[in-house]
Amino acid sequence: MNVPVSLFWRRVVTVLTGTIAAQALPLLLAPLITRMCTPQEMGAFSVWLGVVQIVSIVATLRLETAMILDHDSSDQQTCFSVIANFSLMLAIVTTIGAVFARQLGMSQAVQMNWFGLLTIGVGMWLTAYTHSILAYATSYNAFGKAAQAKVWGAGSIVLSQVLLLLLGAGSIGLMAGQIIGLACGLIAAVFLLSPPRPQLSWTPSAAQRQYLNKHAAFWRYALPADLLNVVAGKLPLFMIGLKFGLLEAGLFALTQRVLAAPISLLAASVLEVFKRQSVHEWQTFGNCRDAYTHTFKALALLGAIPTILMVLFAPHLFALIFGESWRQAGEYARIMSPLYFLNFIASPLSYVFYVVGKQRVDLVWQVALFAMTATVFFSPLTLKQCLWWYTCGYSLLYLIYLALSYRFAHHKLNLA
Structure with missing residues (x-):
């Protein structure tokens, strides 16, 4: 029943190699772009x-x-x-x-x-x-x-x-x-x-x-769920631009880009392999427990070190790499690092909801996320207060999301 670990990671490395190559120039030239x-x-x-x-x-x-x-x-x-x-x-x-x-x-x-x-x-x-x-x-x-x-x-x-x-x-x-x-x-x-x-x-x-x-479930439930997720992810940027101006929106955009780099580099690569592997396990064995557990452990270990570095040194790193005018973006990164650590883990594992046909549950979670995000950024708070409340609320929802995906991945489907 176990998927060969070597095969799983060979596929991950294949995707990751291309992803790193694809992101190498954007990452290397980002300090140049922020100065231009x-x-x-x-x-x-x-x-x-x-x-x-x-x-x-x-x-x-x-x-x-x-x-x-x-x-x-x-x-x-x-x-x-x-x-x-x-x-x-x-x-x-x-x-x-x-x-x-x-x-x-x-x-x-x-x-x-x-x-x-x-x-x-x-x-x-x-x-x-x-x-x-x-x-x-x-x-x-x-x-x-x-x-x-x-x-x-x-x-x-x-x-x-x-x-x-x-x-x-x-x-x-x-x-x-x-x-x-x-x-x-x-x-x-x-x-x-x-x-x-x-x-x-x-x-x-x-x-x-x-x-x-x-495939009605995809456009009836998965589409609204994913749309709410993306809107909830972009709503802070839009609201910051409206409430605090394009300067703060630009700083926040760089924060998001840097914190999302591990997700776009590694987690997205793992997702491409996890998609195929989880579907195979589910159709063959009635659950995708092994693929889920192995992926969860690997992502948790890989995401821990970057998160710790961001919490400790983010403002100094942003000023050094991108220029002094971007130091404030590092302050925002320090606040939001724990959230992106959970995002790093949950992003690939979210595919479980599609595999087991739980798009409606995913939609309910996305509605809760959107409601939380809108409440925070429409409130009369300072920008830092908004980011603190947003990080806490989103992190709590991610913990619930991971618990649900764990339960669904371990559920035994009767294939008889």
Whole structure:
């Protein structure tokens, strides 16, 4: 019943190698970028990127996750068709909506430059379709080629941003660099992985409607749950920008980026392998206890040292690496490090909810998270007080989340 540990970690290392390569340039050049742009410009870019990431969740209907469960080629082509058609229509609607929001005087839309408003839909479509292709790669254990596509995308983003910042483009340069890099990453993914070609149409075919009904749990429960999770994650950035200005939003954005680095580097790599392994164990043995336990222990050990370093030295490290003007971001990192430690562990293990069909439970948890986040950041508190309460509330919810995922992973399914 036990999954060979060597096989599990060989796959993790394959994904991790590509992920490190993909993140190496962004991490190495981050100190250069923070010296080439102001916290305000970083704040404007981060708000735009947050909107793109939120809408891209809706664009896939979370059906890219279902693709890992469906290995039939016709089903996977249908999935690509549904995602391509829906995301294209959503991109058009989003762009028109952003323009109308600015004309109506909505504060976030007014603060954003015209380039940002007009490229939200483009960025969303590129992000959504690339994620779908990477999910397709996971379904076939094509971790190496997926890693190469990530390298092309991440490298193109950061190099384009540096070049445009050198030309004095400011926040527009950061946005344009993101678009260029996303396009390069998508082209690389298509070339390397040869995903099924979608059938484009304005209305869903009978096969597409049948596919949507078959995987209704994903767009009925997983989509709202994941959307609430992403919105709850971006809400602090949006609210800080509104209440305290783009300067504080830029500082907070760097805090999030640094603290999320271990998650994007290692936890995301473990997740790609855990997805496949947990599905295999569940379908074969009726539970995914072994994959869950092994992954939990490894992540807890790996996340402990970076967390301790952040708690002890974050302000000094931020000032040294990114420049003195970013020291305050280190203070925020010190406060939020315990939260990101729990996030580092829970992020890969959250896939258990999909494997065992507990999307509704996940949705309830996400509603609680969103309610807590909104309550904290809409309260008349100082920024540091908001961050303290946010960290405590989110950490408590993560402990509950881990307890639930542990219970579901160890549940014995009757396969008879």
